[in-house]
Amino acid sequence: MQQQYPFKDIEQQAQNDWETNQTFAASETSDKPKYYCLSMFPYPSGRLHMGHVRNYTIGDVLSRFHKMKGFNVMQPMGWDAFGLPAENAAIKNNTAPAKWTYENIEHMKTQLKQLGLGVDWNREIATCNPEYYKWEQWLFTELFKKGLIYKKTSTVNWDPVDGTVLANEQVIDGRGWRSGALVEKRDIPQYFMKITAYAEELLNDLDKLDGWPEQVKTMQRNWIGKSYGCEVEFPIIGQNANLKVYSTRPDTLMGATYVAVAAEHALATLAAQNNPKLADFIAECKRGSVAEADVATAEKKGMDTGLFVTHPLNGEKLPVWVANYVLMGYGEGAVMAVPAHDERDFEFANKFGLPIKQVFNHVITFTEELRNARPKSDYEHYYFDDKLWKDWYASKSIDDVLVSMQGSYFGLSHQEAFDAIATDLETKKLGKKRTQFRLRDWGVSRQRYWGCPIPIVHCASCGEEPVPLAQLPVVLPEDVKMDGVGSPIKKDPSFYETTCPTCGGKATRETDTLDTFFESSWYFARYASFDSNNAMVDERANYWLPVDQYVGGIEHAILHLLYARFFNKLMRDVGLIKNDEPFTNLLTQGMVLKDGSKMSKSKGNTVDPQELIDTYGADTARLFMMFAAPPDQSLEWADSGVEGASRFLKRLWKACYEHLQLGTIAAYTTGDLSTELKNLRLQLHQTIEKVGDDYGRRHSFNTAISSVMELMNALAKIEGTDDATRSVRQEVLQNVVLLLSPIVPHICQSLWAELKPNSRILDADWPMPDKAAMVQDSIEYVVQVNGKLRGNLSVPRETEKAAIEALSIQQDFVSKFLVDGASVRKIIVVPNKLVNVVIS
RNA sequence: GCCGGGAUGGCGGAAUUGGUAGACGCACGGGACUCAAAAUCCCGCGUUGGCGACAACGUGGGGGUUCGAUUCCCCCUCCCGGCACCA
Numbered sequence: 001m002q003q004q005y006p007f008k009d010i011e012q013q014a015q016n017d018w019e020t021n022q023t024f025a026a027s028e029t030s031d032k033p034k035y036y037c038l039s040m041f042p043y044p045s046g047r048l049h050m051g052h053v054r055n056y057t058i059g060d061v062l063s064r065f066h067k068m069k070g071f072n073v074m075q076p077m078g079w080d081a082f083g084l085p086a087e088n089a090a091i092k093n094n095t096a097p098a099k100w101t102y103e104n105i106e107h108m109k110t111q112l113k114q115l116g117l118g119v120d121w122n123r124e125i126a127t128c129n130p131e132y133y134k135w136e137q138w139l140f141t142e143l144f145k146k147g148l149i150y151k152k153t154s155t156v157n158w159d160p161v162d163g164t165v166l167a168n169e170q171v172i173d174g175r176g177w178r179s180g181a182l183v184e185k186r187d188i189p190q191y192f193m194k195i196t197a198y199a200e201e202l203l204n205d206l207d208k209l210d211g212w213p214e215q216v217k218t219m220q221r222n223w224i225g226k227s228y229g230c231e232v233e234f235p236i237i238g239q240n241a242n243l244k245v246y247s248t249r250p251d252t253l254m255g256a257t258y259v260a261v262a263a264e265h266a267l268a269t270l271a272a273q274n275n276p277k278l279a280d281f282i283a284e285c286k287r288g289s290v291a292e293a294d295v296a297t298a299e300k301k302g303m304d305t306g307l308f309v310t311h312p313l314n315g316e317k318l319p320v321w322v323a324n325y326v327l328m329g330y331g332e333g334a335v336m337a338v339p340a341h342d343e344r345d346f347e348f349a350n351k352f353g354l355p356i357k358q359v360f361n362h363v364i365t366f367t368e369e370l371r372n373a374r375p376k377s378d379y380e381h382y383y384f385d386d387k388l389w390k391d392w393y394a395s396k397s398i399d400d401v402l403v404s405m406q407g408s409y410f411g412l413s414h415q416e417a418f419d420a421i422a423t424d425l426e427t428k429k430l431g432k433k434r435t436q437f438r439l440r441d442w443g444v445s446r447q448r449y450w451g452c453p454i455p456i457v458h459c460a461s462c463g464e465e466p467v468p469l470a471q472l473p474v475v476l477p478e479d480v481k482m483d484g485v486g487s488p489i490k491k492d493p494s495f496y497e498t499t500c501p502t503c504g505g506k507a508t509r510e511t512d513t514l515d516t517f518f519e520s521s522w523y524f525a526r527y528a529s530f531d532s533n534n535a536m537v538d539e540r541a542n543y544w545l546p547v548d549q550y551v552g553g554i555e556h557a558i559l560h561l562l563y564a565r566f567f568n569k570l571m572r573d574v575g576l577i578k579n580d581e582p583f584t585n586l587l588t589q590g591m592v593l594k595d596g597s598k599m600s601k602s603k604g605n606t607v608d609p610q611e612l613i614d615t616y617g618a619d620t621a622r623l624f625m626m627f628a629a630p631p632d633q634s635l636e637w638a639d640s641g642v643e644g645a646s647r648f649l650k651r652l653w654k655a656c657y658e659h660l661q662l663g664t665i666a667a668y669t670t671g672d673l674s675t676e677l678k679n680l681r682l683q684l685h686q687t688i689e690k691v692g693d694d695y696g697r698r699h700s701f702n703t704a705i706s707s708v709m710e711l712m713n714a715l716a717k718i719e720g721t722d723d724a725t726r727s728v729r730q731e732v733l734q735n736v737v738l739l740l741s742p743i744v745p746h747i748c749q750s751l752w753a754e755l756k757p758n759s760r761i762l763d764a765d766w767p768m769p770d771k772a773a774m775v776q777d778s779i780e781y782v783v784q785v786n787g788k789l790r791g792n793l794s795v796p797r798e799t800e801k802a803a804i805e806a807l808s809i810q811q812d813f814v815s816k817f818l819v820d821g822a823s824v825r826k827i828i829v830v831p832n833k834l835v836n837v838v839i840s
Numbered sequence: 841g842c843c844g845g846g847a848u849g850g851c852g853g854a855a856u857u858g859g860u861a862g863a864c865g866c867a868c869g870g871g872a873c874u875c876a877a878a879a880u881c882c883c884g885c886g887u888u889g890g891c892g893a894c895a896a897c898g899u900g901g902g903g904g905u906u907c908g909a910u911u912c913c914c915c916c917u918c919c920c921g922g923c924a925c926c927a
Contacts (some may be wrong), residue, residue, distance in 0.1 A: 033853040706864035787908040
């Protein structure tokens with residue numbers, strides 16, 4: 001054994017050993033319970049970043065821990081290989097996206113291996129591989145045939161100078177990132193997946209996901225956004241038609257003073273026909289990006305259409321406005337505006353001088369006098385008393401009642417008014433109750449090159465024809481030149497010219513590709529059937545699924561995780577898999593930040609993990625990442641601290657080295673021990689218990705490490721070299737090595753071989769705490785007076801409560817407060833912990 | 841704008857179910873070893889007052905519940921993530 005910690009040698013040695021022995025190759029033939037641990041696969045951007053190191057270390061710690069706990073573990077790895085950055089890099093470097101991607105994969109794979117991950121590399125997949133995307137093309141055609149994929153027009157960001165569709169990311173302050181041109185909204189036909197058909201199940205099944213963080217489930221619930229409201233129809237004056245709106249607040253209908261439609265709404269288009277100013281305004285609304293954040297933060301703009309509608313209940317004439325804050329994609333693309341009880345309507349009404357009419361008020365006691373009261377006038381204009389208005393729209397208190405003069409609704413609560421108004425609307429055939437989802441169908445078409453080709457052929461006589469399985473995959477040509485304007489396959493007749501699979505006539509291929517979320521929505525199932533060449537997934541998927549532990553960034557809390565849940569249900573419903581949900585337990589890791597913001601290439605604040613690994617080794621890198629912060633919180637990068645992790649490993653190495661200088665010895669099992677050694681064993685077994693709980697239940701790796709550090713600090717204070725001391729020291733070191741091995745596997749494999757010659761740590765089980773060593777003879781109580789710490793009290797184990805109370809008030813640090821007529825009011829005893837003497 | 845999360849010493853963080861605030865590590869200060877430095881080891885380290893014993897204050901800000909609040913409730917500020925074409 002070397003005196004110094006030779007991290008380079010032992011890490012290389014361990015990694016060679018795992019590869020040679022196929023230590024992490026997973027098999028379906030095992031009598032152990034299975035444990036499928038999945039980390040979100042990386043986009044092959046070029047080099048590993050700290051977020052990867054953090055993500056994959058967490059997954060590896062959990063995998064290795066469960067392997068030691070006796071599970072049949074599978075931990076796979078692959079590449080989310082399609083995407084926009086490859087196209088950008090290809091343009092910049094004058095190369096093909098495929099070449100760039102494959103080179104990145106090679107490099108990053110080497111880096112991942114250097115991290116010492118217990119990954120089954122036999123199952124590696126890359127989503128840009130035709131063997132992979134063939135099957136999602138097949139699924140696409142199946143869903144298309146079932147009507148779960150359909151075509152409709154929808155709005156994209158259009159760069160009028162480059163003549164290309166832009167991603168939201170490519171729109172900077174309303175301008176195209178390359179051309180600098182003002183971005184326009186443009187409607188184009190695209191394919192959509194009917195995720196809304198699964199909205200109810202996606203919502204309800206969240207309740208089954210006990211292993212998911214509450215915050216993620218809340219975000220998904222809000223995203224799906226089931227609401228209970230009403231359709232309300234406003235007859236359009238002078239036309240034989242109604243304007244339909246959806247509202248979650250029909251109880252406030254009597255306060256509606258105008259209606260507003262989105263710029264894209266048919267009524268807006270109609271009104272603009274003879275109104276050039278309105279047409280200009282609508283054109284102005286169509287400028288800027290389609291991103292909701294941009295729309296929602298834009299200054300409120302609107303214009304009167306000159307059209308009027310009739311209020312369905314009171315017959316009032318209400319103006320129709322076009323407003324930029326009304327979203328075409330939600331509800332009906334039109335809203336009834338109740339400025340008195342909606343903040344956005346209020347702001348808009350104030351800006352454009354529209355009437356504001358309060359219909360609810362907060363009434364503590366609703367007296368007969370109030371019920372009979374009648375307001376002074378039907379219309380009252382209130383202006384600019386922000387505070388007053390905020391009270392009105394913020395409150396939906398149970399004590400609110402409808403105070404509008406409007407006939408029979410007077411005096412009703414919110415819920416009563418909701419029901420009464422809904423009933424009346426239904427009677428008049430001008431509305432009805434409706435539940436509505438905020439969730440929209442998922443547009444999967446992308447007008448980009450580096451993605452999976454959509455397997456549809458357009459035939460002049462047959463229409464849209466899905467490509468039959470026998471003709472799949474539709475292979476994306478990889479040897480292309482990127483010129484920065486449009487997708488190469490859109491200009492490549494050898495790609496798009498084809499024959500119709502139905503009639504055999506001349507036809508053209510779809511040249512749009514799929515959203516890359518499509519690939520990442522089912523990869524978890526493919527790992528289980530990675531080499532299946534006659535089906536998307538086979539029976540092995542039903543062995544491994546659902547994923548027992550999924551680990552990945554919190555930024556994926558909504559979109560990716562929702563789409564993957566959706567795909568799981570789609571695959572279930574086409575008979576491929578049996579489980580309802582893909583991920584039983586979810587750990588969302590926080591961001592790795594530097595200088596307060598996410599480490600990213602675009603921000604130029606990255607720290608290269610390669611340097612860390614080269615200088616200190618993978619174990620130090622892993623230890624530091626696990627120690628610096630709890631996994632689900634953001635981690636602020638600091639260069640200092642890595643040194644501390646390295647120092648700890650050196651100390652651990654040295655402790656084993658010095659211990660073994662006197663030869664090997666068996667770990668303590670039985671025999672009398674000094675108090676000092678008894679206490680050390682107490683701490684050891686408490687630590688074993690805590691670390692197991694920290695890994696398994698709490699996922700609190702930072703505290704697991706600190707408790708092992710404390711144990712090592714305690715061990716360092718023990719000096720003897722007699723057999724009893726050395727056997728306890730052996731017991732401590734052996735267990736420390738086991739406890740740390742999921743986090744720092746290389747050094748632990750080496751140290752184990754030294755501590756227990758001819759034994760392999762990979763065969764060792766997770767240690768069990770020795771309950772006998774954990775029995776304490778006396779209990780240390782904290783004694784407070786009026787909640788303030790005043791001293792400590794040591795009593796024999798199992799001392800009666802009354803005796804503890806009596807002893808407490810006898811202590812000097814308590815009795816000194818019992819002067820000037822003060823007396824003990826109450827004594828609170830928290831068993832094995834604390835005494836609080838209340839004195840007054 | 842909307843949804844979700846966060847804020848604790850000089851810094852990262854701990855306090856698991858309402859029960860000792862600051863574990864563990866970093867940085868810093870002092871000492872040992874050394875010709876010297878590095879490395880290593882030992883001691884100290886929330887703020888204020890005090891020689892000291894000790895006392896008061898202290899978990900983003902304001903209020904509340906409780907014997908007791910970093911933890912629960914209400915209001916506010918700032919920061920981070922997401923907002924459907926970044927992945």
